[in-house]
Amino acid sequence: MAVQRRSPAESVAMTGNEAVADAMRQINPDVVAAYPITPATEIVQIFSAYAADGRVDTEMVLAESEHSAMSATIGASAAGARAMTATSSQGLLLMHEMLYVASGARQPIVMPVVNRAVSAPLNIHCDHSDTMGSRDAGWIQIYSENAQEAYDNLIQAIRIAEHPNVQLPCMVMMDGFIISHGMENLFTLPDETVKEFIGERKPLYPLLDVDNPVTFGPVDFTDFYFEHKRQQFEAMLEAKKAILEVAAEFEKISGHRYGLFETYQLDDAEMAIVVMSSAAGTSRYVIDRLRRQGLKVGMLKPRVFRPFPAEELAEALKDIPVVAVMDRSDSFSGQGGPLFAEIRAALYEYDKRPIMVNYIYGLGGRDVRVESIESVYRDLDIIRRTGVVGPRVRHLDVRE
Amino acid sequence: MVAPLKVLSNRSDRLTSGHRACPGCGFPIVLKMVLLATEDPVVVANATGCAEVCTSIFPYTAWDVPWIHSAFENAGATIAGVEAAYQSLKRQGKIDPDRTIRFVAFGGDGGTYDIGLQALSGAMERGHNILYVCYDNGAYMNTGIQRSSATPPGAHTTTSPVGKQSTGKREKRKDLTAIMAAHDIPYVAQASIHNHRDLMRKAEKGLHVDGPAFLNVLSPCPLGWGTNTAMGVEYSRLAVETCFWPLFEVENGEWKLSYKPRKKLPVTEFLKDQVRFRHLFRDESLIEEIQADVDRRWQQLLERCGESAE
Numbered sequence: 193m194a195v196q197r198r199s200p201a202e203s204v205a206m207t208g209n210e211a212v213a214d215a216m217r218q219i220n221p222d223v224v225a226a227y228p229i230t231p232a233t234e235i236v237q238i239f240s241a242y243a244a245d246g247r248v249d250t251e252m253v254l255a256e257s258e259h260s261a262m263s264a265t266i267g268a269s270a271a272g273a274r275a276m277t278a279t280s281s282q283g284l285l286l287m288h289e290m291l292y293v294a295s296g297a298r299q300p301i302v303m304p305v306v307n308r309a310v311s312a313p314l315n316i317h318c319d320h321s322d323t324m325g326s327r328d329a330g331w332i333q334i335y336s337e338n339a340q341e342a343y344d345n346l347i348q349a350i351r352i353a354e355h356p357n358v359q360l361p362c363m364v365m366m367d368g369f370i371i372s373h374g375m376e377n378l379f380t381l382p383d384e385t386v387k388e389f390i391g392e393r394k395p396l397y398p399l400l401d402v403d404n405p406v407t408f409g410p411v412d413f414t415d416f417y418f419e420h421k422r423q424q425f426e427a428m429l430e431a432k433k434a435i436l437e438v439a440a441e442f443e444k445i446s447g448h449r450y451g452l453f454e455t456y457q458l459d460d461a462e463m464a465i466v467v468m469s470s471a472a473g474t475s476r477y478v479i480d481r482l483r484r485q486g487l488k489v490g491m492l493k494p495r496v497f498r499p500f501p502a503e504e505l506a507e508a509l510k511d512i513p514v515v516a517v518m519d520r521s522d523s524f525s526g527q528g529g530p531l532f533a534e535i536r537a538a539l540y541e542y543d544k545r546p547i548m549v550n551y552i553y554g555l556g557g558r559d560v561r562v563e564s565i566e567s568v569y570r571d572l573d574i575i576r577r578t579g580v581v582g583p584r585v586r587h588l589d590v591r592e
Numbered sequence: 593m594v595a596p597l598k599v600l601s602n603r604s605d606r607l608t609s610g611h612r613a614c615p616g617c618g619f620p621i622v623l624k625m626v627l628l629a630t631e632d633p634v635v636v637a638n639a640t641g642c643a644e645v646c647t648s649i650f651p652y653t654a655w656d657v658p659w660i661h662s663a664f665e666n667a668g669a670t671i672a673g674v675e676a677a678y679q680s681l682k683r684q685g686k687i688d689p690d691r692t693i694r695f696v697a698f699g700g701d702g703g704t705y706d707i708g709l710q711a712l713s714g715a716m717e718r719g720h721n722i723l724y725v726c727y728d729n730g731a732y733m734n735t736g737i738q739r740s741s742a743t744p745p746g747a748h749t750t751t752s753p754v755g756k757q758s759t760g761k762r763e764k765r766k767d768l769t770a771i772m773a774a775h776d777i778p779y780v781a782q783a784s785i786h787n788h789r790d791l792m793r794k795a796e797k798g799l800h801v802d803g804p805a806f807l808n809v810l811s812p813c814p815l816g817w818g819t820n821t822a823m824g825v826e827y828s829r830l831a832v833e834t835c836f837w838p839l840f841e842v843e844n845g846e847w848k849l850s851y852k853p854r855k856k857l858p859v860t861e862f863l864k865d866q867v868r869f870r871h872l873f874r875d876e877s878l879i880e881e882i883q884a885d886v887d888r889r890w891q892q893l894l895e896r897c898g899e900s901a902e
């Protein structure tokens with residue numbers, strides 16, 4: 193995110209959860225169906241207070257599980273409503289079956305997800321295992337570095353999901369506790385500006401149009417299922433365009449510039465890390481430090497993971513000699529995390545490509561310190577100078 | 593008041609012919625009768641199961657009303673979401689506020705007694721303005737006759753098969769209708785297709801009551817029960833006459849018997865000629881056990897309804 197200078201006096205101090213709840217208040221969805229789970233509980237808690245005070249027109253469905261929360265959200269969306277929910281970790285996992293139904297039924301549901309580790313063992317702190325586990329569920333996935341981005345992304349997500357060429361659900365992530373509970377200064381938009389920006393939802397075949405009955409979620413066998421999946425593939429390609437289109441419009445109202453990913457000191461970098469979400473902030477700080485010491489280091493921060501911007505990422509990384517991809521989850525393939533696998537695959541087409549290593553980091557909320565990131569760059573420097581790669585998949589800051 | 597047959601016969605079916613249910617199947621009758629009980633527009637949600645699979649094979653549909661299927665265990669939650677959208681959009685004036693729409697969910701016994709119980713319970717507890725109808729055919733029929741918690745004791749199913757050391761399902765039936773009544777919702781009832789006036793009266797009540805309603809309807813399955821396809825209605829009648837499937841309703845907490853057989857028939861009248869129960873007739877004590885269970889439950893129901901056995 194590139195920010196136009198605004199007077200700090202215009203900023204407000206909010207936690208990530210507060211920022212997201214505030215964005216939801218401005219979105220004013222017709223229906224919110226949800227179930228509590230740390231660290232996302234607060235979003236719905238704060239939002240419930242807005243509903244209780246009549247500050248939103250939302251019908252609340254306080255479901256008895258996340259599975260039902262997502263089911264009710266799907267029902268509401270199919271009925272023609274703008275419907276939202278929010279969750280994290282085990283809650284997202286319990287929704288898993290319904291995530292595919294939401295995307296397969298092409299319902300533009302928007303859901304903030306607060307990233308948290310998954311059981312077992314039980315852990316409430318941040319990593320990305322929850323949403324990486326649903327990366328193939330047909331949802332658009334947008335990751336936010338901080339509360340400002342979470343706020344901005346959530347508002348944009350409504351437009352992206354409901355874009356006529358897209359009609360897909362979208363989840364917007366922020367890191368559990370680090371961002372969800374961390375207080376930061378951010379800029380919100382006036383209510384009217386948000387309202388105008390998102391407009392009214394224009395549902396395609398709402399169930400509540402009782403004079404034109406439609407059959408939703410039929411049995412779809414060998415003769416048509418594949419065609420419907422092919423359409424979903426197409427919609428994801430369209431989503432990439434829509435994300436950029438919506439970002440350009442959002443820049444006009446906010447001064448905040450978004451793309452598929454963000455780069456920092458990458459142009460002349462000899463060593464780079466690819467890292468998502470809150471750890472990008474720490475990385476920027478480390479880059480500034482190391483640059484002062486003469487090391488040409490840079491960073492690429494993916495924002496959009498689904499659709500996966502393969503060509504764009506590859507173009508941005510192909511000329512960098514050594515790259516470390518940071519994964520805050522493990523796919524347990526034995527070959528590294530999901531981000532690593534996909535970025536490596538994206539670079540396969542290129543004759544000249546970086547030496548790449550993978551760092552699994554920050555699982556279960558393991559703190560990502562300045563020294564942690566610095567050690568990664570030092571490792572890359574050794575690889576760059578010696579050409580010796582060593583282990584392809586590494587675990588950062590872990591007791592062996 | 594249920595409209596007279598003459599009037600009903602002129603209402604157009606909301607579940608049209610051409611669906612692919614087996615000959616003699618009970619659920620199409622249940623679905624049709626329930627939906628004939630109101631002239632208001634309805635939106636239907638369906639759990640995965642025979643009813644869903646047989647009526648919605650793309651690019652065809654047997655539904656002449658808006659209909660949604662999303663998964664197996666969540667018809668209660670799905671219809672709750674649709675109803676919440678309706679309340680919200682109506683309140684905001686985004687849809688015609690003067691047009692009343694009714695919301696109905698259908699699920700088989702597996703999708704209702706078992707995997708869908710939580711979503712159903714949640715929807716009932718939250719007070720959505722919906723009618724949930726269970727068509728209870730006594731097993732997971734769509735996947736090939738596996739036992740559910742609604743399967744009667746003694747029944748042979750593919751997962752409670754009769755074998756050298758097995759006499760079919762060991763466990764008793766879960767009393768789902770009573771569980772729904774325990775939710776203290778405005779209307780709960782049990783009905784049968786052989787008594788269409790009673791069934792439609794109950795559907796009508798359930799559809800028009802303010803708040804959640806639950807209706808449990810016995811639904812014969814010739815394939816799963818091993819019965820003659822022409823005999824579904826007769827088996828439904830025998831289920832009621834033997835008090836295996838009593839007809840009653842619970843209105844605002846008040847239990848009321850809808851029908852009391854003049855002479856309660858022995859349960860064997862219902863069990864006989866059903867292939868799933870055939871093995872029971874080789875051992876009198878098994879039949880006695882089942883009869884005792886039916887008698888005990890019937891007695892309990894009479895007490896709840898303030899009725900005497902006579």
Ligand SMILES: Cc1ncc(C[n+]2csc(CCOP(=O)(O)OP(=O)(O)O)c2C)c(N)n1
Binds near residue numbers: 642665
């Ligand atoms: C989560 C999940 N588990 C299992 C299934 C497989 N399944 C589909 S239909 C069905 C049986 C349905 O039985 P019931 O609800 O009694 O309805 P019927 O088929 O008898 O109409 C099962 C087990 C499924 N679709 N989803």
